[in-house]
Amino acid sequence: MTSNNSQSTEAAAGISPRSVLGKLPRYAAGKPPTVLEGVQSYKLSSNENPLPPLPAVLTAIRDRTDINRYPDPATTSLRGELASFLGVPAEDIVTGAGSLGALNQILAAFAGQNDFDAPDEVIYAWRSFEAYPICVGLAGAESRPVPVRVDGTHDLDAMAAAVTDRTRVILLCTPNNPTGPALPAAAVEEFLIRVPANVVVVIDEAYQEFVRDAGVVDGLEMYRRYPNVIVLRTFSKAHGLAGLRVGYSVSQPGLTAHLRMSAVPFAVSQIAETxxxxxxxxxxxxxxxxxxxxxxxxxxxxxxxxxxxKIPEAQGNFVWLALGESTPDFAAQADLQGLSVRAFGTEGVRVSIGEPEANTRFLALCAGYPVAPGGC
Structure with missing residues (x-):
């Protein structure tokens, strides 16, 4: 007799996913560190805040018992608080499940596969946030990655030159994950002037709170002046709420009207909002x-x-080592020291800023690493 599991397996074998799934890279989350006897291990692979949420936050969510009810779909309380904090109208804010959820809502609204035409195009720097090509592909659009410069910065001239009549969205990651540099305000403004007004420009500022360069672009300033700009931010990094998934976008009413249509209902739980x-x-x-x-x-x-x-300017909560072919070996050596780092193929390693002891151990590893550091 054939088991139900076998029948299910045979039936599933004839079901094919969308062809795009076979073309997309897989998202690789940062791995936890290896547990070593007698040694404290540290996770430096996910750009997480090493500290837990504030005591006031833990107190605020401790007594929430209404999780049998759906959350407020408009996240009215959070949008009101953000409006006051940022100095923008609450109507210009659309929340999502982390900045990644908010990004998916943007792509769902503005870029994808149209009825009869070729797919829309989305331009972004590369290497940049590794979820970009996945999100773009799943939205039905085509990626148009533009290589970053040797110093890890966006090549805005090349990105502007890559715009075609099919371009619908451009993603600017500042500070850029994983390389670290942030975009200068003057360069972004010049870029926006060159980009057609019907192309949405997303300024992804997931690490905005860590920036200390006064000349770096302020997404909110650009949103106020350019109707095609959407600012993307998150509570995952600076606020230490990565596990609760709270992010948001800020844009003018002409764009938020469409984003509310594409927003995932109840994406932010009442606990996350609180x-x-x-x-x-x-x-x-x-x-x-x-x-x-x-x-x-x-x-x-x-x-x-x-x-x-030799490392790029670091404006986020991480540093980038362009190790090339030595990338896998360095990650393995770090693991032997109880440190998990994020290796990107044979391009380089991103290391999050963690606890002081973890950072000291990372520096000791770099001091003794056999690859000549001047060439990295």
């Missing part, structure tokens, strides 16, 4: 914690450069 509101209400404490991470970033960057490593 946590985000409480964190905003205690942002002075968030900022103090962020400054501590920035101070550690400065220590790590200065330490690497003293050792002779």
């Amino acid at each position: 946590a985000a509101v409480a964190s905003l209400q205690h942002f002075d404490e968030v900022a103090e914690r962020v400054q501590g991470i920035v101070d550690e970033r400065v220590r790590v960057v200065e330490g690497l450069r003293e050792l002779g490593w």
Whole structure:
């Protein structure tokens, strides 16, 4: 007798997914560190905040018992708090399940496969956030990646030149994940002037709170001046709420009207909304914690450069080592030291700024690594 499982397997064998799935890269989440006896292991592979949410946040969500009910689909409380915090109308804010969820809503609204025409195109720098090609492909659009410069910065001239009559969305990641540099305000403004007004430009600022360069672009300023700009932000990094999935976009009413149509219903739970509101209400404490991470970033960057490593400008909560063919070996050596880092093929390694002890151990690893650091 054939089991139900066998019948299900045979039936599923005749079902084919969309052809695009076979063409997309798989998202690789940061791996946890190997557990070593007698040694504290640290995860430096996911750009997470090493600190838990603020005590006030944990207190605010502790007594939420209404999870048998659907959350507010309009996230009214959070949008109101954000409006006051950012100085923008609440109507210009659309929330999502993390900035990635908010990005998917943008692509669903503005880029994809049309009825009879060729697919829309989405331009982004590469290497950049590894979810970009996956999100674009699943939306039914075609990726048009433009290589970053040797120093890890966006090549905005090449990106502007890549625009065609099929371009619908451009993604600017600032600071760029995983390489680290942020985009100068003047360069972005010049870029926006060159881009057709009917092309949506997304300024992805997931790491905005960690930026300390005064000349870096402020997405909110660009959104106020350019109707085709959408700003993307998240509570995952600075606020330490990665596990609750809270993000949002800010754009003018001509765009938010479409984004509300594509928004996933109930994407932000009531617990997540409560946590985000409480964190905003205690942002002075968030900022103090962020400054501590920035101070550690400065220590790590200065330490690497003293050792002779050539690294791009770091404006996020991570650093980038362009190790090339040595990438897998470096990641393996880090694992032996109880450190998980994020390796990208044979391009390089991204290392999150973590606990001080983890950062010190990372610097010690770099000090003794056999590859000549001046060539990395």
